[in-house]
Amino acid sequence: MQQKTITTDVLDIAYRDYGAPNGWPCIMGHGFPYDVNAYAEAAPIIAQAGARVLVPWLRGYGPTRFRSPATLRSGEQAALGADLLAFMDALGIARAVVGGYDWGGRAACVVSALYPERVVGLVSGNSYNIQNIARSMEPASPPEEAALWYQYLFHNERGRRALERNRRGFARQLWSMWSPTWAFDDATFANSAASFDNPDFVDVVIHSYRHRYALVEGDPAYAAIEARLAAQPAIGVPTIAIDGDSDGVNPGTAHHARKFEGFFEHRVFAGAGHNLPQERPAEWAQAVLDVRAAAS
Template sequence: MKATRAGALEICYEESGPEDGKPVIMLHGFPYDALAFDAVSTRLSARGFRCIVPYLRGFGATRFLSSATIRSGQQAALGADLIALMDALHIDRAFLGGFDWGGRAACIVAALWPERVLGLVSCGQGYNIQDIASARRPAPAIEEARYWYMFYFNMERGRAGLAENRNDLCRHIWSLWSPSWAFDEDTFARTAVSFENPDFVDIVVHSYRHRFGETPGDPALDQIERTLARQPDIGVPAIVLQGADDGVDPPASDDADAVHFTNFYERRIVEAAGHNPPQEAPDAFAKAILDLA
């Protein structure tokens, strides 16, 4: 594991492959960590890519540099962290790939800093930039039921539940979101270490409250949030991977996200995979990067 100071954080990250290889930065979501990309990194590094997989804010050994920094989990923070990491590592352009929160960070950088992105692989929600202005409008009942955890974290009971029962809760989420993934206890336990980060609970709770407009964001990120509120298009080559068995974001028959992509775009449904394609179907994720390259 390596570490670098980037923006508000000391970001810890895994790196593999040749230093002079084409860089690909891959980002995990909640409740996962960098280990989700181990098998993908093995495949891509063998093909000459420089693979960088950071632990997001609130996960693993990544830490804030100042106790005064707001422990924000808002989408602008994730995007700002990613561009700060690229700057810190002197990476001018890279392929970006991610799922869940990590897919959101990748989409934000692809939309706002397209000159820094060689190609994008986004999992689940292909266009993964939140429309916070409309987030308070009720969704269809079947969607509301899938989003129970968001509502839970908007209550103090949810904060307490995450603090006291984080492993039980996160393991349950894995099972619901990836019902066809037969992960074993050792696989979960190795990732669950990352949930012991001292800022994990605050970051998660802030993320799910901010996206519903229930708590203010970090004022330092206001300009990015204002830009994201306009739902900017993504103008870099992109492949979207959607797990056919995704329990929280199941693929729809129509692709409503396609309109937000103005360059090469392709949606691929990954059979026998759920919410975590890089760990459940590493060949499909690695192939998407290779196809963009």
Template structure:
């Protein structure tokens, strides 16, 4: 089912830090699902998921993360941080602004990280978690420990973003960098030019490059965080357990975060748990395997 742009209601939701552009689908009285995109992608990831859920009676929210699309900061002096605590707090702030008591939260990459943080630190707000690629909370205190060389190679773009050369590339031509990442991370996914261009338009946000670069530098302790999130980062440094019902999906062909990386992730989850590896699927699961993503959400509906 393709998304008709005319079916989308776009709302600007004011939080203490941002005006968050949020696409909404389905009846407001239905069970709430918040679908969170990752890097280097955008809200278009859910074009084959959100409308189906809406028909089934869900109230679906697809926010544009900080630095993406029409979302913008309220103050010029707010640090343009992409650190994990900022993403998690944005999700909780969005729920507060909309008076959402609890929801199923789902995502991958940056969005999966925000969803895991909300589930770990505010489990009373999360009725279920769909997390692509397992436990996505970063272990920043131990980020200086070398990974196996093969994994370090997959993360070349992160080391690139640590340089001024990489930061300039992201500021001047994010589409060129991100196109390569799409191709590398999902080698079996034949996306169209139109599909890529629709998402690339969301990277024209004036804060995009700054948020991206800070995110990848901060996780390796190469850039300071926003002091507003120090307390949350301290809590995340403890690698908190996630107690809510969880479905983990992992693409077998994911070429940046291969499925062996989540093979033992169940140790981080204490509630009802299921994990599935998806053959022929890469990094962007809701875009590449919408039916599997939908099935995971339905299993969490309760």
């Protein structure tokens, strides 16, 4: 494994590179509040099967940096998808197996839906991960609303200050609530928590959780992508979607099957919470290999 950096129009994207340089391309994305360590065990398994596995730090995380202070520190879904596409372009990757969970899964879903010619296959934690912003003010069930407490906190300035003052405390609270059966230790958390010291972390997170409820404007640079996502496009690339049956923030997404066309399989990882690849690295890696096989 090597740590490298590639430059796009907007970002200097830091990433981990596993496997042979001529391996088949596989790009995996982490979520909030996690980082590339989510794939520390899964990526070598995939690489051993012949892949070149690339795991970038998302905008606002770890060593990834914005190139200009004038760029809006947006966390909107269109920006995440555009970053993934720009990452592929910068590395000269025409097509790849893509995947992820939470924010990283959202980026993979955006590219799979809008640019299917760039995707061999998709592994998506929590299935169809494209936000329906037009319906974001529709209430959910009481248990679902309770699980989203952190999003509502981030809608106001008290939430911004709270996150700024105690990034690690909030992240650890969410890790514990979202993966109640995962007995991670202090060292495991600390390895990822360093990524939250990125100077743009708070701004990107706050913008993400406000934009998805249409509380703030997005970056005009991504308006065309957001307009296409508003139509809630189906995903037509071969897909394996995964839920954990102990996920403390997502109640399950088997009903998302209608949003996928072509090969689609939904799997449930027994005893797993929200951080699927880190909690079940071997099973996640197998899903990547299986979706590639299905695409062949």
